[in-house]
Amino acid sequence: MNLATFCTTWVDDNARRLMAESIDKNIVDKDEYPQTAELERRCVRMLADLWHAPGPARTLGTSTTGSSEAAMLGGLAAKFRWRAGGGTGTPNLVCGPVQVCWEKFARYFDVELRQVPLRGDRYTLHPDDLATYCDDNTIAVVPTFGQTFTGLYEDVAAISAGLDQLHAAGGPDIPIHVDAASGGFLAPFTAPDLVWDFRLPRVKSINASGHKTGLAPLGVGWAIWREAADLPPELIFDVDYLGGHMPTFNLNFSRPGGQAIAQYYEFIRLGRIGYTRVQSAIHLVAEHFAKGISGLGPFELIHGGQPKHGIAAVSWRLAADAEYSLYDVSDHLRSRGWLIAAYPLPADRQDETIMRAVFRHGFTLDMVDLLLADIRRGLDQLTRNPRRTPMTRAEVGGFTHDATPTVPLPSHRRAP
8 A cells, every 4th residue: 555665565475485595695705605696697687688788698787785776886887987088077967856866876976966957847857958967077867767756757769869969069978877766677568669778879877676666575776787898897896805706896795695586586487478467567557547546636647657658657736726735635545544655846846746656566456446436535525624724745744755654554554
């Protein structure tokens, strides 16, 4: 019933066993646990192939503790490539609305974060924004392939074409890092003709979260580079005090190998056909909900869960004046056990509040109908008994765009 989180909330018994049996396997100790290292390498090759790297067998990549670490590794590689190419001064990164990990990267590693504000009716980064924000110190443009706020895909192909035009006109030659935290495990199966990955030569690296739409347990992300030359050797450290010479290029060091092993288990258990079926089913559920929510109340869809437009999530806003706010709707749903976030949009559109429901493996059409019935019941109650003033964000307490509520459910609504 938690539709605020993007993360895996259901794990099968075999994956649980693998996690338990791997709790003592240190994934960084490749000499002591060579088979764990081999499973990680296989996952990297599979993802390189899934995302159309030119030579999957030669592509470099790594598992991480999550997509945030993977994003930071991609950003660091871009910064080191820029510096090796003669870059001086303060580097900058150009993006649209992003998850907080990019704000952390910019602050921790002394990079200027140039977030393009939302303009007019825009919810994503557009190619015509690039010329204004990019310059010789831009280490990369970061399109978000599965935006945290709305669930929409930013148009990576159009952004790449825009950077091509900028370079052809005498501007800098700027690479792309794709933040595919959520979309990287969806689009290859549900919208395979959508070009966003290494099929675009300008895309040098991709990060994705295995514990979101990758169906793996919490604690695994992936960073993949287009070619070995795109990962600067200065970022790779050779460690010899664990029993053998082994390269490492993670921000973390020792960590359990179970998450990567469980990811490999899902890859070989489901395969391409299985992932296509599972992910298509999730999108079907999202579209069913979108159809229902568009017929309730004064709501306007922002993203309806369509595979070519974004992840399996639905986002909407109030399209007309009402005697209640989306925070009121969210609060009522919480009283029924549903956790659905309501929050303001980022810079230049913070006066607009939206709601977003993220659908994951295991959510069924029957559950959608139950949710819609509770929304309908809540809207009827709010219409019959309006508050003197609609609820505000501060009164809700706990909801943010990238976190689940901190307020616990009533004991009688908690899942067993």
